[in-house]
Amino acid sequence: MSDTAPLTDFAREAMVIRLTNELRLATERLAALELEVLNSRDHAIGRATEIGELRHRLLAQAAMYERRLSEARQTHATHDVNHRAHIARLEEALVTANAATRDAQRSVANINAELARTKASFTWKLGRTMMWPVRVLKRLVRRA
Numbered sequence: 596m597s598d599t600a601p602l603t604d605f606a607r608e609a610m611v612i613r614l615t616n617e618l619r620l621a622t623e624r625l626a627a628l629e630l631e632v633l634n635s636r637d638h639a640i641g642r643a644t645e646i647g648e649l650r651h652r653l654l655a656q657a658a659m660y661e662r663r664l665s666e667a668r669q670t671h672a673t674h675d676v677n678h679r680a681h682i683a684r685l686e687e688a689l690v691t692a693n694a695a696t697r698d699a700q701r702s703v704a705n706i707n708a709e710l711a712r713t714k715a716s717f718t719w720k721l722g723r724t725m726m727w728p729v730r731v732l733k734r735l736v737r738r739a
Contacts, residue, residue, distance in 0.1 A: 713719055
């Protein structure tokens with residue numbers, strides 16, 4: 596054995612230790628990278644799940660809004676039909692009221708004409724003249 600042989604063994608051992616350390620570091624780095632990949636995969640799965648939940652919630656809200664819109668349209672249609680029927684009844688009542696008003700105005704005109712004829716008659720004028728002293732006496736009694 597020469598002096599170089601132990602150095603070679605020593606160098607070989609150093610190289611083995613160095614390579615063992617590099618292998619351990621590479622294994623640790625590989626484990627860390629695998630952990631990052633798993634974490635990234637879990638994160639991606641979580642995000643995909645969130646997207647699915649949000650999509651489901653969005654579809655449920657859209658369905659609810661469509662149902663509410665449909666109900667509102669039906670309610671509006673029913674309200675519109677009822678409103679139009681009410682307007683028609685009011686218009687009929689207005690026509691009836693206008694006819695009754697015209698009849699009442701004609702009746703009032705006839706009664707006013709009859710009253711004017713009565714006041715213009717000789718009998719009315721005579722009765723008024725004869726009752727004049729009674730009216731004067733009533734006024735005097737009221738004032739006293």
